[in-house]
Amino acid sequence: MIEVNELHKSFGDTHVLKGVSTCFDQGKTNLIIGQSGSGKTVFLKCLLGLFTPEEGTISYSGQIYADLTSREQRDLRQEMGMVFQGSALFDSMTVEENVMFPMEMFTKTAKSDMQDRANEVLQRVNLVDAHKKFPSEISGGMQKRVAIARAIVMNPKYLFCDEPNSGLDPKTAILIDNLIQEITEEFNITTVINTHDMNSVMEIGEKIVFLKQGHKEWEGTKREIFKTDNKAVTDFVYSSELFKKVRQMYIEERN
Known part of the structure; x- marks a missing residue:
């Protein structure tokens, strides 16, 4: 907390x-x-x-x-683990090397163990067969998953x-x-x-x-935000027609 x-x-x-x-x-x-x-x-x-x-x-x-x-x-x-807005991967490093980077910086873990841990978290974010690729060779969504894998590799x-x-x-x-x-x-x-x-x-x-x-x-919570009468919140949330319709659904449910 x-x-x-x-x-x-x-x-x-x-x-x-x-x-x-x-x-x-x-x-x-x-x-x-x-x-x-x-x-x-x-x-x-x-x-x-x-x-x-x-x-x-x-x-x-x-x-x-x-x-x-x-x-x-x-x-x-x-x-603390951090996922940056633009993923912030190192272009000159492979996916595996990007994920291993925090361990290389802050631990004395053997390279084989770092590779095992990198493989574990890459599997957890549903990335397979991408270890040796560079960020430029994978999609934006895959880059984001690499960033998440790197953020959790040290068990934050x-x-x-x-x-x-x-x-x-x-x-x-x-x-x-x-x-x-x-x-x-x-x-x-x-x-x-x-x-x-x-x-x-x-x-x-x-x-x-x-x-x-x-x-x-x-x-x-996400349910409470659709029920609030706070004008600043409603102006922010319902700036699109889609969310105006969602709010109306919640009002109808409440009534």
């Missing part, structure tokens, strides 16, 4: 996060949503330890990050995903969503996903935090 209490983050005179408090549950897919400029990316980078907030605390399984020593913070970061307690469906067609995006949710449940990971994709909200939004201009405007 990750607990956030009264988080504030500024850059010069720009106050980006304004007292955000929430918690992200273990074994669930927790989504951060909001319009561009709402503070989603800054919030995610604070959770990753890349930005230091001026006020407030972030706790990981009861440990306040700011209270840890530099070594303890480094050890905690090794328990926490998994962070920044716009994991960016650039993917709708069918592939759903497959990636489902894969992330399956892995979250299977390994009991605390997963936090930064997204603007309302299809992801409908598919895997077990916990949703909606940010607006640096404030936590609303939080709830």
Whole structure:
């Protein structure tokens, strides 16, 4: 579990996060949503330890990050997996080498054992016969699965995903969503996903935090978001005709 209490983050005179408090549950897919400029990316980078907030605390399984020593913070970061928006694979490395990279950086594992582990996680994300290929030789959806395999290769307690469906067609995006949710449940990971994709909200939004201009405007589940009367949320969610129709279905069910 990750607990956030009264988080504030500024850059010069720009106050980006304004007292955000929430918690992200273990074994669930927790989504951060909001319009561009709402503070989603800054919030995610604070959770990753890349930005230091001026006020407030972030706790990981009861440990306040700011209270840890530099070594303890480094050890905690090794328990975090990250799926970047553009996959961020190394073009000069094969799929297998990309997945092995965190183990080579942070462990003294024998190469044969690293290869075995890479093969294990590649199989888990349904990638076979791609080990020796380079990122340019596989599709965008396959690249995203390689990125997920690399993120989980060190058995993280926490998994962070920044716009994991960016650039993917709708069918592939759903497959990636489902894969992330399956892995979250299977390994009991605390997963936090930064997204603007309302299809992801409908598919895997077990916990949703909606940010607006640096404030936590609303939080709830994927079913609750279709029942809320919060205007900021409804304006964001129902900006398309499809979701207006979905909301009407929920209203009719409630009545």
